[in-house]
Amino acid sequence: MIQAAYIHLPFCVHKCDFCDFAAFAGVQHVEREYCEILLEEIKQRLKQTQAQIKLDSIFYGGGTPSVVAPENMRFIHQGLLDLVECSNDAEISMESTPHSITKEKCEFWRELGINRISIGIESLSDDELRAIGRDHTVAQAYEGIEIACQADFPVVSLDFMYCLPTQTLDSWQKTLDQFVELASTMKQIRHVSAYGLELVGNSPLYSRFPKDSVAYPDDETFNAMRDSLIETLALAGFEQYEVSNFARPGYACRHNMTYWRNAEYLAFGVGAHRYVDGVRSSNLKSLTRYIREPLSVDLFEPIDQATRQKEAIMLGFRMLEGINLTEFENEYGVDLFVQFEKPIKRMLEQGMLKLENGHLSIPQKQLALSNSVIAEFM
Ligand code: SF4
Structure with missing residues (x-):
């Protein structure tokens, strides 16, 4: 039984310097066309699958789903619910940037059924945000978090990154301390993801901070940053449940647990990776090509029993x-x-x-x- 679906909405207002996702700025003019093609892809792929489906989680990732026009969000979400069974208490998550959150949008998202918002904060230092090419400030991060918490999402999740250029152990600890203060006053903050920066080939970040730049924390500092993350969050009541994920008890992300438990899941949209009917496959990563051939795939890998077993071990050991x-x-x-x-x-x-x-x-x-x-x- 398949219980999870991932929907990729690739639109961003600005492309961050470190980002290697299928995320595109300046293409908002094709948003409606993309959503229509995406829904058609969903219909076609659902027809092709042998699996039984009852969704327990839907995850809108990107890109920045929170910049998608409300009518297009409704078009996709309602379209999906018309096609597949979904449990009444399904976890419905949406990724966002802090400065794209408004009170009106939050009301709309809550009414649509979204019950978990994941906000890309990355750092609570303006210098570090500038260093990695984010287009928001710490003040905007605070504002976005506050609006989301006031909108009473059952779960507000914050994303952070560490091992950033110019970041020190002290500045990372300062971000963590600021987070703890925030979480103590805003109880809806129930989940945190924190990843060490992974440098990808040809990253625009290299133009300012080449690969061997001393601006990047060294391995010893990286380890110390990870340790301080785990200790600080534990003291604030956030249990580590996976290498990079922390939650208040009972608030682990159901959607991501599907991946780590090696269960099958649906995925739709440009560059999306799925695991369905014993096959891992991924859509084309180019937006132009995806729009032309939404059912073409870059990767098609039938998973045999030995590989399934190995994957279950690799993924299972990521979880506490x-x-x-x-x-x-x-x-x-x-x-x-x-x-x-x-x-x-x-x-x-x-x-x-x-x-x-x-x-x-x-x-x-x-x-x-x-x-x-x-x-x-x-
Ligand atoms: S907002 Fe997120 S998805 Fe968009 S470019 Fe930045 S990191 Fe990538």
Whole structure:
């Protein structure tokens, strides 16, 4: 049964210097055309799938879905709900930038059924926001968060980035402290994602901060930043539940848990990646080409049983809860403990793994080293 759908809305007001997503500025004039093609893609792909579908989560990502005109958001969301069954308490998330949030839009999104807004804050330092080429300020970030919280979204999630050019351990701690203060007064802030900056080839960021620039924090500082993130958020009541994700108890992102539990999911729109009927596939990443051929794919990879098992291990160890050994055996027909007895026992002794209540997991302090653990299973 497929329970999750991702919808990609690629429109941005400004292209950030570090961004490698299928996100485009200056193409708002094709927004309606894109939405019509997107809905047609949804119809065609749903016709093709063998899977049973009842959605428990819908995720509008991008790009910046919050800049899409309300009539187009309604067109897509209503169109999707007319085509697939969706549970009454489904998690319906939307990504946004802080300065695209207004009271009127929030009222519209809430009325449409969106119950989780994820705001790209990235940093609470104006210098760092400028350094990475964001087009909003800290003051605008505060304003956007406040409007979203007043609109009473059940979950407001904030996205941060660390290991940014010009960022220091002190300035990152300052961002974290400011976040803690905000979260103590705004209870709707129930989720945080925080990723270390990943530099992509040909990033415009390199023109100001070349790859080997001393403006980037070194490895030791990166580790210290990650540690301070985990400690500070834990003290503020946000539990780490995945390498880069934190939530107040009970507010983990259901949609992303679908990915980490290696379940199948639908995805539509330019560049979108899906896992349906045992195949991982992705749409064309060029907007012009997607508009011409929305059903063409860049990637088409049938996943065999051995690969499924490996993916389940890789993804499962990203989560604090780790791998449920009984569920793993039921799903993949393999007793993981028996198949990897030697390395598992050794890593348990070394404290690189732990076994609790039938879950095999990486202890929180070791989670950053998950790659070396996972390598033992490949
Ligand atoms: S707003 Fe988000 S999606 Fe758009 S360019 Fe910036 S980082 Fe990329």
